[in-house]
Amino acid sequence: MTTATVETRGETRKTKSGSSTVWRLARLNWLGGGAAWVWFVIVMLPIYWIVITSLKTQENYYATNPLVPPSNPTLENYRLVLRSDFVRYFVNSVIVTVGAVVPAVVVSFMAAYAIIRDHRRWFLRGTNSMFLMGLAIPLQATIIPLYLLIIKLQLYDTLLALILPSIAFAIPLSVLVLTNFIRDVPAELFDSMRVDGASEWAMLWRLAFPLTKPALLTVTIYNALTIWNGFLLPLVLTQTPNKRTLPLALWTFQGQYSVNIPAVLASVLLTTLPILLLYIIGRRQMVSGLSAGFSK
Amino acid sequence: MTSVAPPILQSAPPPTASRGRRQRSLSWLALPALAFFVLFGLVPLVGVLLLSFTTWDGIGTIHPSGLTSWREVLSNPGLPHALQVTFLIMALSWLFQTPMSILLGVFLAGRQRYRGFLSVFLFIPLLLSSAAIAITYKALLDPNFGLGAGLHLDFLSQDWLGQPNLAVATVVFVVSWQFIPFHTLIYQGAVRQIPESMYEAAQIDGAGRVRQFFSITLPQLKYTIITSSTLMVVGSVTFFDIIFVLTQGGPADATTNLALLMYKLGFQANLMGPASAIAVIIVLLGLALALLLRRLGGRDTTASQLEGA
Numbered sequence: 319m320t321t322a323t324v325e326t327r328g329e330t331r332k333t334k335s336g337s338s339t340v341w342r343l344a345r346l347n348w349l350g351g352g353a354a355w356v357w358f359v360i361v362m363l364p365i366y367w368i369v370i371t372s373l374k375t376q377e378n379y380y381a382t383n384p385l386v387p388p389s390n391p392t393l394e395n396y397r398l399v400l401r402s403d404f405v406r407y408f409v410n411s412v413i414v415t416v417g418a419v420v421p422a423v424v425v426s427f428m429a430a431y432a433i434i435r436d437h438r439r440w441f442l443r444g445t446n447s448m449f450l451m452g453l454a455i456p457l458q459a460t461i462i463p464l465y466l467l468i469i470k471l472q473l474y475d476t477l478l479a480l481i482l483p484s485i486a487f488a489i490p491l492s493v494l495v496l497t498n499f500i501r502d503v504p505a506e507l508f509d510s511m512r513v514d515g516a517s518e519w520a521m522l523w524r525l526a527f528p529l530t531k532p533a534l535l536t537v538t539i540y541n542a543l544t545i546w547n548g549f550l551l552p553l554v555l556t557q558t559p560n561k562r563t564l565p566l567a568l569w570t571f572q573g574q575y576s577v578n579i580p581a582v583l584a585s586v587l588l589t590t591l592p593i594l595l596l597y598i599i600g601r602r603q604m605v606s607g608l609s610a611g612f613s614k
Numbered sequence: 615m616t617s618v619a620p621p622i623l624q625s626a627p628p629p630t631a632s633r634g635r636r637q638r639s640l641s642w643l644a645l646p647a648l649a650f651f652v653l654f655g656l657v658p659l660v661g662v663l664l665l666s667f668t669t670w671d672g673i674g675t676i677h678p679s680g681l682t683s684w685r686e687v688l689s690n691p692g693l694p695h696a697l698q699v700t701f702l703i704m705a706l707s708w709l710f711q712t713p714m715s716i717l718l719g720v721f722l723a724g725r726q727r728y729r730g731f732l733s734v735f736l737f738i739p740l741l742l743s744s745a746a747i748a749i750t751y752k753a754l755l756d757p758n759f760g761l762g763a764g765l766h767l768d769f770l771s772q773d774w775l776g777q778p779n780l781a782v783a784t785v786v787f788v789v790s791w792q793f794i795p796f797h798t799l800i801y802q803g804a805v806r807q808i809p810e811s812m813y814e815a816a817q818i819d820g821a822g823r824v825r826q827f828f829s830i831t832l833p834q835l836k837y838t839i840i841t842s843s844t845l846m847v848v849g850s851v852t853f854f855d856i857i858f859v860l861t862q863g864g865p866a867d868a869t870t871n872l873a874l875l876m877y878k879l880g881f882q883a884n885l886m887g888p889a890s891a892i893a894v895i896i897v898l899l900g901l902a903l904a905l906l907l908r909r910l911g912g913r914d915t916t917a918s919q920l921e922g923a
Contacts, residue, residue: 347720347726349717350717351726353717354729354736357718357736358732358736361738361739364754367761379759382764384764425646425647428644428646428647429643429647429648436639439639442644445641445647448648454904455656455659456852456896458852458876459852459897459900460655460662462876462880462886462889462893463662466665467653467658482653482654483658485650486655489655490651493647518640543740547745549744549745549858550854566745568746568749569749577759579753579756579759582753589743590742593741593742594741605733605740
């Protein structure tokens with residue numbers, strides 16, 4: 319899918335053709351290198367500051383240089399965050415993310431398969447064009463009717479209220495990425511399976527599914543991050559504290575403890591930790607998932 | 615993230631139902647996705663248009679009221695101001711993000727020694743939620759408790775979010791901090807697809823580095839620039855989370871863009887009709903900008919970019 323993280327290591331020597339030019343180009347790219355280092359500092363400075371500050375006590379924070387790590391680190395801030403029900407918000411976020419991503423990817427995969435395999439049917443062509451148009455619908459602009467719809471369905475202030483619209487808004491891009499991928503599966507493979515008497519349902523899961531795994535991973539990661547980090551839906555569609563997901567909980571926690579900066583930063587770090595761990599484990603898949611095929 | 619220049623199904627796969635029995639319809643496989651999308655995507659889109667012709671306080675009953683909401687919105691001085699803020703943030707964040715993303719993308723597509731190390735860290739902002747980013751910067755930039763105050767640096771301890779111009783600049787910076795990695799990724803992928811023979815030819819002709827960048831890299835990135843700019847520009851019409859958490863649209867209404875104005879009217883002032891009218895304006899503005907940029911591109915932005923290779 320993406321070539322974003324393909325790394326070609328090793329000796330690059332000046333051959334007549336091949337990769338020598340890019341190498342030469344890169345070697346002399348001091349401007350890009352300078353920009354990268356500057357941006358590195360801009361990105362890492364706040365992150366470094368979050369980490370060290372979250373380990374300071376509130377009194378210590380005001381007394382010391384903000385860029386120097388604490389001499390006696392404390393976990394008190396993390397205890398405060400955990401006492402403030404963050405475990406529940408974490409569970410809520412997991413329920414919403416898994417509950418939305420799994421159905422979204424499965425139904426998108428089935429639709430993408432149908433759109434490619436039965437591409438001459440007007441119904442499926444129409445469906446595909448509709449999904450493509452759906453890419454242009456901004457979630458923010460539909461929030462008021464969604465609010466009305468969720469009230470009418472008596473789902474207001476439930477986690478399902480967050481899951482259902484999340485599924486709908488994940489479908490267009492997922493179908494686009496998956497159709498682009500399934501199209502590359504050679505038709506002969508389907509033909510030979512059909513000769514063996516396999517049904518479409520069997521081909522869908524036993525042939526297309528394994529062959530589409532990289533793209534499925536891409537859309538899963540992209541959708542999961544989008545939904546995990548979603549803020550507007552929980553803000554509008556939930557009310558009681560125990561229905562909050564992490565981003566909304568962060569915001570209310572910040573409102574409550576705005577003067578206690580170490581505690582606020584501990585909450586930021588704690589809610590980001592699961593994703594950072596995933597990033598450490600599967601950086602390449604994640605980076606290519608994050609661009610969701612845009613860098614194809 | 616909305617994309618607006620979707621690729622079209624051009625290369626249809628070869629017919630698969632050629633042998634013997636006619637293939638049974640697979641339409642049912644698409645039905646679940648279609649149902650979700652229609653109910654929670656398409657219905658709300660139509661709904662927002664309908665609601666803009668009603669009066670509703672968000673709790674009670676909905677009364678059709680013709681053009682009342684539209685009249686209210688169009689005569690509201692908040693609308694031109696929100697449009698102005700939206701375009702200002704759009705323009706400034708485009709001007710900041712595009713050169714930076716191209717620079718970083720070109721660099722990361724190369725093979726410099728620290729490239730791998732840097733790229734691990736440069737993409738981290740992509741993982742963080744808007745709420746987390748905004749909360750961090752709110753604390754970091756706090757004039758009394760933030761980094762500037764702690765380091766006793768006067769230029770850093772300004773009231774970043776309390777003065778109208780500074781607040782807009784801060785929003786632009788934080789938004790860029792969040793999205794530059796995404797656009798860097800797009801450019802990195804595109805630069806890697808530029809045929810190396812082009813650079814070799816340029817070198818034989820004696821073109822220097824800078825010349826190569828402006829005569830090869832940049833023209834070859836033309837369609838990527840349009841794709842990336844479309845995502846930036848159309849995305850900025852709907853910026854909400856970051857601004858909401860950072861400034862709530864303030865100070866006064868200095869950072870109230872269209873999406874924030876919609877939220878304030880709808881969910882804080884309970885004027886769902888006018889808020890829906892603003893939502894319609896958001897959709898139309900996004901579409902208009904997307905089409906404009908597409909026309910600027912001259913053709914389908916997802917078509918091959920290897921012209922003249």
